[in-house]
Amino acid sequence: MGVFANLRPAIVLPQLVDSSTLKREVAEGVDIMVVRELTGGIYFGQPKGFGKNSDGEPIAFNTEVYSVSEIDRIARVAFEIARKRRGELCSIDKSNVLEASQLWRQVVTDVGKDYPDVKLTHMLVDNAAMQLIRDPKQFDTIVTNNIFGDILSDEASMLTGSIGMLPSASVKTSGPGLFEPIHGSAPDIAGQDKANPLAMILSAAMLLKYGLGEKQAAERIEKAVTITLDNGFRTGDIMAPGKKLVGCTAMGEQVIKALQAIERVYSH
Numbered sequence: 001m002g003v004f005a006n007l008r009p010a011i012v013l014p015q016l017v018d019s020s021t022l023k024r025e026v027a028e029g030v031d032i033m034v035v036r037e038l039t040g041g042i043y044f045g046q047p048k049g050f051g052k053n054s055d056g057e058p059i060a061f062n063t064e065v066y067s068v069s070e071i072d073r074i075a076r077v078a079f080e081i082a083r084k085r086r087g088e089l090c091s092i093d094k095s096n097v098l099e100a101s102q103l104w105r106q107v108v109t110d111v112g113k114d115y116p117d118v119k120l121t122h123m124l125v126d127n128a129a130m131q132l133i134r135d136p137k138q139f140d141t142i143v144t145n146n147i148f149g150d151i152l153s154d155e156a157s158m159l160t161g162s163i164g165m166l167p168s169a170s171v172k173t174s175g176p177g178l179f180e181p182i183h184g185s186a187p188d189i190a191g192q193d194k195a196n197p198l199a200m201i202l203s204a205a206m207l208l209k210y211g212l213g214e215k216q217a218a219e220r221i222e223k224a225v226t227i228t229l230d231n232g233f234r235t236g237d238i239m240a241p242g243k244k245l246v247g248c249t250a251m252g253e254q255v256i257k258a259l260q261a262i263e264r265v266y267s268h
């Protein structure tokens, strides 16, 4: 599909501050957009495979490859997004060791010249992993490669309380996108009606916003999610004392109920 830009917002909703494993003062107010490059890097680079080294010992290898145009286009997406947010973009790489990251930093810096209104910083990925936990509010928009984005967005999801809260949009410059939660199939809880459906529901909101340009409809879904949380409903992963524990199905039904109430207000 060529959807090279994977947008993964990690927002700590006020209702869920205490579901975060971090202290309230660290988690409160976190609002980060991770822009992950999705179609390049070590996942796809050639050569890759299995072989034997000169001693005949079996080896396996992958290659981190990025071209200037691949970095340029993801950087532009990230700068455009940062421009509409706090105007701060942190590019995360491993340029102290990896040549592909050195090119990444160079190209992001060059693209930055076209966006003088955005404050660009660079951070090494190991430090970024630590800073995301130490002081996540320092981040506004993050741009990073495929594998670092995969790992850091899962880490960022825990600031919000649960990986079950994080939606994502995978888009390209024009044409269809792909919208899905950042989590996987959760095999350990499969078939038990325990999964948090909010990441999936919020992914539908991202589809409306980024895929179809239906901002108002997206906002209604987001509002229905916050109303459901305001009403105290929680799946197990975000459960807190005094809240109502529900399963995946019941949580989904509560969101639909809230959405129907919102629609009634708008239709009058």
Ligand SMILES: NC(=O)c1ccc[n+]([C@@H]2O[C@H](COP(=O)([O-])OP(=O)(O)OC[C@H]3O[C@@H](n4cnc5c(N)ncnc54)[C@H](O)[C@@H]3O)[C@@H](O)[C@H]2O)c1
Pocket: 162, 163, 164, 165, 180, 181, 182, 183, 184, 185, 186, 187, 188, 189, 194, 195, 196, 197, 199, 237
């Ligand atoms: N977007 C994707 O396509 C995607 C993303 C991640 C993993 N995967 C795949 O999913 C499979 C399982 O991977 P994994 O176990 O490493 O990651 P996972 O995201 O499926 O699960 C990690 C942990 O998070 C929990 N979790 C995930 N979603 C949840 C939800 N909605 N509500 C509550 N808890 C939730 C799970 O129970 C598990 O404990 C693998 O095959 C992996 O390749 C796919």
Ligand SMILES: CC(C)[C@H](C(=O)O)[C@@H](O)C(=O)O
Pocket: 150, 182, 184
């Ligand atoms: C399943 C896996 C290939 C996938 C990825 O790394 O792209 C997942 O971890 C994700 O974050 O969507």
